[in-house]
Structures are given as structure tokens and as C-alpha cells.
Amino acid sequence: MLLKDKVALITAGASGMGRAAAVLFAREGAHVIVVDVNDQAAKDVVTEIEAAGGKAEAAIVDVRDLGALKGLADHVRSEHGVLHVLYNNVGIPGAAGLELSAEEWDLGIEVNARASFFLSGYLTDQLKAAGGASVIFTSSTSGLIGSPYSPLYSFTKGGIIALVRSMALAFAADRIRVNAIAPGSVETPGLPAFFRIDDPEEIERRKAAFFATIPMGRASQPEEIANVALFLASDLSSYVTGVTIPVDGGITAK
Structure with a gap:
């Protein structure tokens, strides 16, 4: 098992790529904290994992609420003491075009960038305590090559790529690896x-x-993204940090 006895936290873990990663990480031996705003969906994922013999728990959190994110970090500290894998997966398409309201702009920034930045900071002590940890971000090919339809989305996902590079340098001495996945289109x-x-x-x-x-x-299928997340979460990628891996069927190769 690649993640035996590891503690892994996944935001937006109740559907899509997050759900696929939660199920896979648990199958590989991790205790998975499924973070989502959808109460029932998160509990359903936990039930599925436990039915297969895995370990998981649900944490119902609105990632726009920094107080709730701080509370989540406090829970990890008190219940687990350490965190081996932080998968910052949460994100939304956001408003399209350039003629958007300040409220739409703020929502895109809060969900796609601010939440992951602050949650990573709140969990730094637990990541350091693991003695070797992995932080994974979900970026996008839109952050690599741009999107004419949603500049806000491209802006936030491009920012994630820059954040990953900076965090990788800041945390290398603490044995915390930081990387991103840039999916293309995912079913x-x-x-x-x-x-x-x-x-x-x-x-x-x-x-x-x-x-x-x-x-x-x-x-791609969500499971194909989860396979790359597992690589980054595990010791298979023990010398990989500061990179963004496109998982896009060749879009960025053109």
C-alpha cells in the first residue's frame, strides 16, 4: 500500500476528482478526511470507503469561511497530530468574460485561490510534524495556456502554479513537497x-x-487524475517538488 497509515485531507472530496482521489487514497491505506460543503455527499463517500474496509471521515466546511478552515486545521491537530497529504482540490469555474461584478470576482478568488493558500498555512505545523509530507494543488491547463472564455478562472489557476513553486522552495528543508496537477477536460x-x-x-x-x-x-476520467494525485502523494515522487503536471490528453503539447 502506497499510503499505509498516512493521514490525507482532500478538499472538494465528495465528487468528481476529489471523490476519486479519496477512494483511491483509502484503498492505498490512508485515513482520508473528506472535506466538502455537501454534507450528504461527503458522508456517502465515507460510507463507500468504510464499506470497502478503508478509513475515512467527513468534514463539512465552506472553504470561503476562513474561521471554518482554521477550525478544520485545529481538528486535524487534535485528532491526528500530523498530516501527510494535503490535496487542495477545491475549485469552481467562476464567472465568464471580463464584464463581471466585484462579487463574482471575489467568489472566484476566494474558492480557487484564497482557500487553498490559507488552509495550507493553517496546516503547516501538522505537515512538518509528519516528517515528510506532500501538498497537492489542482490547477488547470487554463492556468498554463489561458482561456478566452474565463479569464478569472485562468488567473486563479495560473496563480496556483506560481504559489506551488514558491511553497516548494519555502518548505523543501522541512521535507514537504509541493506540486500541482493541471487537468484538461474531465468527465x-x-x-x-x-x-x-x-x-x-x-x-x-x-x-x-x-x-x-x-x-x-x-x-479524462476522474480516476485518471486521481492516479497522478496518488503518485504525488506517495513516496513514488519523493524527489519531485515545485512542478505542475498536465493531465490533459496532449492539449499543452500542441
């Missing part, structure tokens, strides 16, 4: 939100047209 319940339309048939047409631009001709 998750949140994928239709990126098309910003409600017509199911039109969504399918746009998905097909978009997938045709991907060299591998399809979107």
Missing part, C-alpha cells in the same frame, strides 16, 4: 458548467466539438 458532474448553457443537447454537441480538439480525442 465530472461539473463539466457542463464550463459551457454555461442549459440545453442538454447543445451541451453534448459542444462537448463533442471540444473533445475533437484534444489530441487523444476524449476527456
Whole structure:
């Protein structure tokens, strides 16, 4: 088992890429803290993990609330003492275009950047106490090559890449590795939100047209992203820090 007896915390762990990672990490021996704003969905993931013989717990947190994030860190400290893996996975598409309100701007920043920055800071002592830890961020290919449809999303995801480099340098001496995953298109319940339309048939047409631009001709599955997260979480990547790995079917190779 690659994560035997490790403690791992995953934000947005109740669906999509986060859920896939939670199930995989638990299968590999980790005690997984499933953090999500959706109470029932988080508990369902915990039930699934426990039914398979794994260990998990749900933490219901709105990541926009810094007090709640601090409370989450306090819980990790009091209940576990250490944290071996922090997977900052939470994110939203955010508002499209350049003509957005200040409230829409703030929401994108709060969820996609601020939450992960502060949670990482609140958990620093627990990561150091692990004697070797991994911090993983979910960025995006939009942070690498830009997106004409959502500059705010690209801005936040590009910022994550810069943050990863800085944190990797700051924490290297503490044996804390910091890396990011940059998914391209992923088949998750949140994928239709990126098309910003409600017509199911039109969504399918746009998905097909978009997938045709991907060299591998399809979107990824959440489990394919989780496999890379497991690599970064485990000792298989013991000398890897400060990098962003595209998992995009070849989009950034063009």
C-alpha cells in the first residue's frame, strides 16, 4: 500500500476528482478526511470507503469561511497530530468574460485561490510534524495556456502554479513537497458548467466539438487524475517538488 497509515485531507472530496482521489487514497491505506460543503455527499463517500474496509471521515466546511478552515486545521491537530497529504482540490469555474461584478470576482478568488493558500498555512505545523509530507494543488491547463472564455478562472489557476513553486522552495528543508496537477477536460458532474448553457443537447454537441480538439480525442476520467494525485502523494515522487503536471490528453503539447 502506497499510503499505509498516512493521514490525507482532500478538499472538494465528495465528487468528481476529489471523490476519486479519496477512494483511491483509502484503498492505498490512508485515513482520508473528506472535506466538502455537501454534507450528504461527503458522508456517502465515507460510507463507500468504510464499506470497502478503508478509513475515512467527513468534514463539512465552506472553504470561503476562513474561521471554518482554521477550525478544520485545529481538528486535524487534535485528532491526528500530523498530516501527510494535503490535496487542495477545491475549485469552481467562476464567472465568464471580463464584464463581471466585484462579487463574482471575489467568489472566484476566494474558492480557487484564497482557500487553498490559507488552509495550507493553517496546516503547516501538522505537515512538518509528519516528517515528510506532500501538498497537492489542482490547477488547470487554463492556468498554463489561458482561456478566452474565463479569464478569472485562468488567473486563479495560473496563480496556483506560481504559489506551488514558491511553497516548494519555502518548505523543501522541512521535507514537504509541493506540486500541482493541471487537468484538461474531465468527465465530472461539473463539466457542463464550463459551457454555461442549459440545453442538454447543445451541451453534448459542444462537448463533442471540444473533445475533437484534444489530441487523444476524449476527456479524462476522474480516476485518471486521481492516479497522478496518488503518485504525488506517495513516496513514488519523493524527489519531485515545485512542478505542475498536465493531465490533459496532449492539449499543452500542441
